[in-house]
Amino acid sequence: MTHLVFGAGLVGSYLAGVLAINGYRTTAIGRDTQLSALAAGVKLSDFLGNHATAxxxxAFNQHNDDxxxxxxxxxxxxxxTRAAQALKSVTGxxxxxxxxxxxxxxxxxxxAALPGRKVFSAVVPFNVVRLDDGTLHRGSEGPLTLPREIKRVLPGFSGAMQHPLLSLRFTSDISAVQAAKLQLNLSNAVNALSDLPVKTMLEDRGYRKIIAELMREWLEVASVNRIAVAKVTRIxxxxxxxxxxxxxxLFRRVARKMLDIDPTVRTSMWWDLQRGKATEIEDLNGEVVRQGVIARNYCPANKVIIDLIHDAEKQRRETGRYAAMSASELHNEIEIKRLEKSSYKI
Structure with a gap:
């Protein structure tokens, strides 16, 4: 079975490395720096102490590779959108x-872009960072989750990703797992705005309360709109x-596992802001607000976070940096938005 990783960033390169370690013919499409690292045989490690060299x-060659x-x-x-167009020339x-x-x-x-192709969703619950020596390090737990149907369509697929560096899980309801991952990803924007490592952020009750409010809004609209949310964490x-x-x-005692992560881990949205790239805010918190429109739920906390991330993106473009926000500052912004909505209703 031949594999192509399209978009060999940190997660993509990690997956490509595992595939290659498992003996599968693997090629990649990505930036030159990432492709050079993969061609040299990338080192992989994880927070459990596993390590290997792929x-x-x-690099995928459109003219020579099938x-x-x-x-x-x-x-x-x-x-x-750009990737969908490029995929047309490399798929069979x-x-x-x-x-x-x-x-x-x-x-x-x-x-929609590639009618007739078999398309599956996967949920990647973990973070990958590049260490100083170039090693790709998986800094948090969680199995790569795929729909059970893929095993029927692609016999033998299970073995491609089975490795101590990467656990694998199959589910009969991938949409529910995606909805659960969305809930967890709502913390990404708070992490980006705090400008702190994830572990440090979670040790601050003020930031945790902001994340809790974002999650409450999502769970409320998911319930109204009958969107199933799977159980993907111990709690x-x-x-x-x-x-x-x-x-x-109490949090430190009850949620020890939640804090059992690499102290250097940051979310992908933090990395995007540091690099001046567009974030995924509209696909995460923006999805909550869109579902809120259907459910007739205003979702003020998620609306505020979206605005603040867009402000941070603009600051980063114009000045090369953006101002970090404390938990109390975030709380105040949300309360102002909530009061504005209350006044509007009156």
């Missing part, structure tokens, strides 16, 4: 596409807002 992964059997689409949501009639994006809409967008997602609001001493 065989060389070469269409792959599996394409792992690992570009950001913001690059999907038997190519299956696995969409690894955040949010709920990526697979629908690719199916059911419906209890996470309550847990996040606990005093620090």
């Amino acid at each position: 065989p060389a992964v070469t 269409a792959p059997e599996v394409i792992w689409l690992t570009v950001k949501c913001t690059d999907l 009639p038997k190519t299956s596409i696995v969409c690894c994006q955040n949010g709920l809409r990526a697979a629908h967008q690719i199916r 059911d997602g419906k209890w996470l807002p309550f847990l996040l609001c606990l005093p620090n001493f």
